[in-house]
Amino acid sequence: MRIATLVVGDELLNGEISDTNTAAMGRALGKLGCRALEGRTIADSEESISATLQELASRYQVVLVAGGLGPTRDDLTARAAGRAFEQRLVLNDEALESIRTFFQEQRLEMDPRNEKQALLPQKAIPLANPAGTAPGFVLTQNSCRLLFFPGVPAELEAMLECHLPPLLDEWFGDRPPxxxxxxxxxxxxxxxxxxxxxxxxxxxxxxxxxxxxxxxxxxxxxxxxxxxxxxxxxxxxxxxxxxxxxxxxxERETLAQNVAAMMKQSGLTLALAESCTGGMVAEWLTAIPGASTYLDRAAVTYSNQAKNDWLGVSKRILHEHGAVSEFCARAMATGLRQATRTDITLAITGIAGPDGGTEDKPVGTVFIALSAGDAEQAKRYTFGGTRDQVRRASACMALEWLRRYLIEHQRR
Amino acid sequence: MRIATLVVGDELLNGEISDTNTAAMGRALGKLGCRALEGRTIADSEESISATLQELASRYQVVLVAGGLGPTRDDLTARAAGRAFEQRLVLNDEALESIRTFFQEQRLEMDPRNEKQALLPQKAIPLANPAGTAPGFVLTQNSCRLLFFPGVPAELEAMLECHLPPLLDEWFGDRPPxxxxxxxxxxxxxxxxxxxxxxxxxxxxxxxxxxxxxxxxxxxxxxxxxxxxxxxxxxxxxxxxxxxxxxxxxERETLAQNVAAMMKQSGLTLALAESCTGGMVAEWLTAIPGASTYLDRAAVTYSNQAKNDWLGVSKRILHEHGAVSEFCARAMATGLRQATRTDITLAITGIAGPDGGTEDKPVGTVFIALSAGDAEQAKRYTFGGTRDQVRRASACMALEWLRRYLIEHQRR
CATH class of the missing domain: 3.30.70.2860 (Alpha-Beta Plaits)
Structure with missing residues (x-):
């Protein structure tokens, strides 16, 4: 099956925001054993959208389009589709009704601008939007089916999930394995x-x-x-x-998801002490529902006072070895475990940059420590790259320590 | 000036990762007063890359290409460029030398595979890569200049910054304002x-x-x-x-960056108590260099015990009003301020979903509190959307409270 995707929006081409919609459409297609052969990104210009739609419709069997169905005047996709395939825009009753229902259900007042979102090309078949105001629609042009979805990522994903599988099944039946x-x-x-x-x-x-x-x-x-x-x-x-x-x-699993699932299954409890990662590990774990079943707490201890108060790191260690040291990492992990009586604690301290490096401890120097009833470890790493890359590598390494600890723990 | 961008990689079309390179190229062009008219995404296939390069070269004056210059066998961009414009691949001495230098400087051993990254089309002019192994290159085909960059985001950004401004100046001189x-x-x-x-x-x-x-x-x-x-x-x-x-x-500022800059300028100190946001505010603030000048610490207090230990929230409040309540939010902020003696504390507690909602407090119910010497506030919000959207809206609202407090504080 020949498939292409198209995302519409100036903000994607001028770098204001990064496009996640091409990836979302790719994943939705992948689940159905399909893949897009190319992706296009185009500006909010009626002429360019219209020309690109014509071109893609002549080359592909299916075109997934995201964006430009919003309520403001720079949302031009429906108009451009009408122009590309010589169809007048008409107020679609079904679409209008679904917009009204959405506002009623959310107990929100409907702005008159939202009516514009029901102006669709004459032969369009509307697609309900379970997560927002803009309905999508389907157009058939010769041998090509074009599916139009809103560009708000959560709305696009909800619509792909409910509309794409039945439509592809209806049109193409069994797909090549x-x-x-x-x-x-x-x-x-x-x-x-x-x-x-x-x-x-x-x-x-x-x-x-x-x-x-x-x-x-x-x-x-x-x-x-x-x-x-x-x-x-x-x-x-x-x-x-x-x-x-x-x-x-x-597949779509992440390291954090796997560690979270293993923690839940283990019945063990966890506390975190993060310095250079600033809460990144806690944020990743709590992004996954159910973190409260194993995560007791996390401390982002930027100041020495905080390391002393909450983690019991002695002033002597901070003075003699510094906050970025194996001694400090080890003391953070053991102190936190004593204070919280959790089963496992993880500590991260390091220099993420761009400043703060020294000859002995250049930017990228990070110490990780783990403390548990049956394990006490600490190690020095040197990660390369930007502040963000150093922080990410540190957070992933800490999760990886936890993963390996849990594997060992299960084996015992 | 007619400009297009092209990003290469199966992983961008099948949704494994979201493309940030089109946006990075858009920002680099924007700084020079230019914009791309379209963006393409194409799979790792020599044939498709080659055909797309030919098509874009015939339509545009400048084409920026990112990706497919890596050391493994599915990195096909240089080969595809050679095929598209009928040029043999040759081992480019300058490129090879720069790869060798990179490994020497990083004190890493060079894998023989990395030599492949110096195989460039015959007429290619190599572009040094300050941040990694893969050199970029320039090809001129009739009236089109094609710039090839590696797809690793940090390398692409470093190369855009050093090569794009002088090349566009050299080729086009003054650009339309x-x-x-x-x-x-x-x-x-x-x-x-x-x-x-x-x-x-x-x-x-x-x-x-x-x-x-x-x-x-x-x-x-x-x-x-x-x-x-x-x-x-x-x-x-x-x-x-x-x-x-x-x-x-x-422009490219973010709410977090602005709040961070205001905090630094104010000379005040900050501590955070995050429950449903799980460290998101701390992670955002510490992503910006210099957070240690104002951020004392952050507590991700998932358990009631943690709220009691670190924030001094009384068991009575937790029992009578629950952890998701205005009382609790207020107690978190004031307790943290007393414990840390910081100038300002912010607290966030809520139900991010998808589970845990009740009739009184449905998913999306979030309480935010701020405590400072001259201000004590707490308020209930109801945010819509997914777990991620509720967490983001909560974190942004907390930062917005801090921003408004700092504006008021400055005026006094």
Whole structure:
């Protein structure tokens, strides 16, 4: 099936915001065993949108469009679609009704501007929006089906989930079997990963590819054919033999999600002491529903006083070794565990930069410590890159320590 | 100037990661008074990359390409460029030397795979990469200049910064004057913002547009002509008259950056108590260098015990009113201030969902409190949307309270 995506908005081209909608459409297609062959990004100009729609409709069987269905005057997608395919805009009763219902249900007053969102090309079939005001719609132009969705990410995702599977089923029936699986690797570089698996023969019809999502390397396994799933399973097993514990997540899982699930299952409790990561680990874990079942608390202890008050780090350690030291990391973890009586504590202290580095402890120097009834560890790392990259690598490494501790703990 | 961007990578089309490179290129162009007319995203296929390069080279004067210059075998951009423009690949001495130097400087061993990154089309002019191994390059094809950059975001940004301004200057000299300014609005919906400014006449040649970056509304002012800057200044003044304190940031500033700058300037100290936001406010503030000058600490108090230990919230309040209550929020802020002797404390407690809501306190119910020597406030909010949206709206609202407090404090 030949599929393309199109996202509309000046803000995506001038760099005001990063586009997450192409990725959301890609994931929704992937779940259905499909993939887009290309993605386009275009400005809020009726002429460009219209020309791009015509071009994509002549080249592809399905075009997913996101954005430009809002209530303000720079939302031009419906108008551009009408122009591209020579259809008048008409006030669509079904769409208008769904907008009114949305406002009633949210007990909000409807702004007259929102009526504009029901002005659709004459032959458009509206698609209900479960999460917002802008209805989507479908247009058929010769052999191409165009699906128009709003650009607000939460609305787009809700609409993709409810409309895409039945529409693709209706139009194309059974789709050619193919699939992909992503293994997420932490602690190895891209060339290092490739060299570790290159001696591994791949089953027929299976190909591999690499990607980087700092600090992770993504290893992508692909297979086509009726038994693609079986062949991917087989390949995953052989990759796990070579890469072992460096594989920290698969598919849409994240390291944080896996650690959160393991924590929940373990019945153990956790407290965090973060200095240079400033709450990043806590924020990641609490982004996942159910964190309260295992997370007791987290301390972002920027000042020495805070490290002393809440974590019991002695003034002597802070004075003699400094806040960025193995001694301090160790004292943060053990002090927090004593204070909170949680089962596991993790501490992170380091120099994220851009300033604050010294010859002995350059920017990127980070100490991580873990304390539990049956384990006390601390280690120094040197991470490269920007402040954000140092913070991310530190937070991921702390989660990785927790993951490995929980694996060991389960084995006992 | 007709400019397009192209990003290469399966992972961008299948939704594994969201593309930030189109936005980075857009910002780099914007700084030079230019904008891309379209953006393309294409898979790691030599054939598609080659065909897209040919098509873009025939339509545009400048094409910025990011991605596919890495060391592994699915990095195909240089090969595809050679194929598109009928140039052999040769080992480029200058590029090879710069890769070797990079590894030496980082005291890392060079993997033989990295040599491949110096295989460039015959007529390519290499561009040094200050932040990584993959050199970029320039190709000229008829009247189009194509610039190839690596896809790792930090490397791309470093290369755009050092190479793009001198190259565009060299090729095109003075560029037609035009500019855009973004005002970021918090606390008003998109239609509400539009209705508040619609009576405001715009100077000639100035246009406005809207965008949403939840929970913010972006108001974009645009002007062309020699005096575009002056006309944007004038428009900004009149928009500020109408929208006043709802404008929380402009251009690339964020609310968190502005609050951080105000905190630094005030000489005051801050401590945070976060429950449902799980450290989001602390993470945002500490992402900005210099947070240690004003941020004493943050407590992510998920358990009641933590609220009692660190914030001094009484068991009576937790029992009688619950952890999600105005009483609790107020007690968190005042207790933290007493414990830490900081000048200002902020507390956030709420139900981010998807579970945990009740009839009285549905999902999205959030209480925010601020405590300072001259102010004690607490308030209930109901935010809509997903867990992530509720958390973001709560964190932004807490920062907005701090911003408004600091404005008041300055005026005194």
């Amino acid at each position: 193919m699939g992909e699986r992503v293994l997420k690797i932490f602690g190895l570089s891209e060339p290092k990963t490739e060299s570790m698996i290159e001696s591994q023969p791949l089953p027929e019809g299976v190909t591999i590819a690499f990607g980087v999502d700092h600090p992770f390397v993504h290893l992508k396994l692909r297979a086509a054919g009726d038994d693609w799933e079986e062949r991917l399973d087989q390949t995953e097993v052989s990759m796990r033999k070579k890469l072992g514990d460096f594989i920290v997540a698969r | 035009m500019g855009e300014r973004v005002l970021k609005i918090f606390g008003l919906s998109e239609p509400k913002t539009e209705s508040m400014i619609e009576s405001q006449p715009l100077p000639e040649g100035v246009t406005i547009a809207f965008g949403v970056d939840h929970p913010f509304v972006h108001l974009k002012l645009r002007a062309a002509g020699d005096d575009w800057e002056e006309r944007l200044d004038q428009t900004e003044v009149s928009m500020r008259k109408k929208l006043g304190d709802f404008i929380v940031a402009r």
